Amino acid sequence: MWDEWVEDAMGRLAALKVVRVAKPISLPFPIDELDAAGGKLENFADGPRPEDRSAVEVEMDEFTYKMWACGDTVSGDEVALKEEKPFRKLLLFSGNDYLGLGTHPTVRSAAIKASQEHGMGPRGSALICGYTNYHKLLEDSLASLKKKEKTVQREKIAIFSDALNHASIIDGIHLAERRQEVEVFIYRHCDMAHLDALLSHCTMEKKVVITDSLFSMDGDFAPMVQLVRLRKKHNFLFAIDDAHGTFVCGNSGGGVAELYDCEDDVDICTGTLSKAAGCQGGFVACSAKWKQLIQSRGRSFIFSTAPPVPIVAAAHAAIIVAGKEKWRRRELWSRVQEFSALTQLQVTSPIISLVVGSEEAALHASRYMVKCGFHVIAIRPPTVPANSCRLRLTLCAAHTSDDIKMLVDALSLYIELPAKKSRSVHLGSRL
Numbered sequence: 001m002w003d004e005w006v007e008d009a010m011g012r013l014a015a016l017k018v019v020r021v022a023k024p025i026s027l028p029f030p031i032d033e034l035d036a037a038g039g040k041l042e043n044f045a046d047g048p049r050p051e052d053r054s055a056v057e058v059e060m061d062e063f064t065y066k067m068w069a070c071g072d073t074v075s076g077d078e079v080a081l082k083e084e085k086p087f088r089k090l091l092l093f094s095g096n097d098y099l100g101l102g103t104h105p106t107v108r109s110a111a112i113k114a115s116q117e118h119g120m121g122p123r124g125s126a127l128i129c130g131y132t133n134y135h136k137l138l139e140d141s142l143a144s145l146k147k148k149e150k151t152v153q154r155e156k157i158a159i160f161s162d163a164l165n166h167a168s169i170i171d172g173i174h175l176a177e178r179r180q181e182v183e184v185f186i187y188r189h190c191d192m193a194h195l196d197a198l199l200s201h202c203t204m205e206k207k208v209v210i211t212d213s214l215f216s217m218d219g220d221f222a223p224m225v226q227l228v229r230l231r232k233k234h235n236f237l238f239a240i241d242d243a244h245g246t247f248v249c250g251n252s253g254g255g256v257a258e259l260y261d262c263e264d265d266v267d268i269c270t271g272t273l274s275k276a277a278g279c280q281g282g283f284v285a286c287s288a289k290w291k292q293l294i295q296s297r298g299r300s301f302i303f304s305t306a307p308p309v310p311i312v313a314a315a316h317a318a319i320i321v322a323g324k325e326k327w328r329r330r331e332l333w334s335r336v337q338e339f340s341a342l343t344q345l346q347v348t349s350p351i352i353s354l355v356v357g358s359e360e361a362a363l364h365a366s367r368y369m370v371k372c373g374f375h376v377i378a379i380r381p382p383t384v385p386a387n388s389c390r391l392r393l394t395l396c397a398a399h400t401s402d403d404i405k406m407l408v409d410a411l412s413l414y415i416e417l418p419a420k421k422s423r424s425v426h427l428g429s430r431l
């Protein structure tokens, strides 16, 4: 059905002569899959190297450290970055670079080489002059990772969105609402009975279900199996935001749909290159038909400058490294298991949500952790609902088993054992 509707929309766009296609620009240095870094895409390893640690070791100047540890707010303006200032070493447990690829030598050299040869271009939107052979190569790599094709709505659309979806989805829905193109139905977080009921009562023909695949704050997975079952029953377009799953989940890093073996049941998969790819930017993996429609109608694509070539080259290199260095995913999931075993908490992903309750309690816990040498952030409203303030920890392949033990030691002052059953962990009242 959706294929026919997309074809129909394309037909209308063609009649209006507003179908757009990006015309690739070939940059002077030809690239192919083995040569995107300007040299060979090599320098792979079987396990962690000393330089991997730079993904999780950070320093904080004494002033900022004291302000954080004492609970004062710091604007960042007061900090004079003088070399002689003492710096505190902290272990980062709050980033999203899950595989530590942002600091990988191959990714670095791809960006360096591309910036030396092409600068920060292309400085134009993809439809104008911003679609280079680097962008095409990255697109094709992402399409094969996600098993998708390379490559004027009149009726309203019903959008069904999980209550805890990411802000970017909510903002996208608001934009569509303002254009009076959609009717929105919010279903309770991961509540498939609620979603089923909403779908059953909806008489609109075109239905879309959109969900985070791995929720960014709670670290829980969308119920993919049940969602696929509901898709068969209600014939909706199934869209997932795989920002935290891409490169992290599935044997080949294809994401949450690969993990649940349902890639063909996901119609549209969005993702980011700023988390486990360690770079910047995002993508939409979809069919060739959808790609055409998005290229012709997607306002943020049409009216936005294309990403700079060095970032595109680095992101492509990151995909190659993530495919070759499978140990990174193994290490990451080992750290998840170790954390789970040491705390006896039911942790299911590298995002660990320790719900504290009040804002003050979360800030207190974060201050305590920084004093112990861990960069751990308190998450507060509006990011999460009031009274479910939390510490959000993220694990990385560059963390060692000892890092996890030290982290758990520091947290153990606060963690109530045995674990609560829920995926979000509640800290003890000492906070």
Ligand SMILES: Cc1ncc(COP(=O)(O)O)c(C=O)c1O
Binding pocket: 166, 168, 212, 216, 241, 243, 244, 272, 273, 274, 275, 280, 281, 282
């Ligand atoms: C689920 C989800 N989607 C989208 C994004 C946006 O990604 P980016 O920061 O690359 O724009 C984020 C980032 O936090 C996210 O968590």
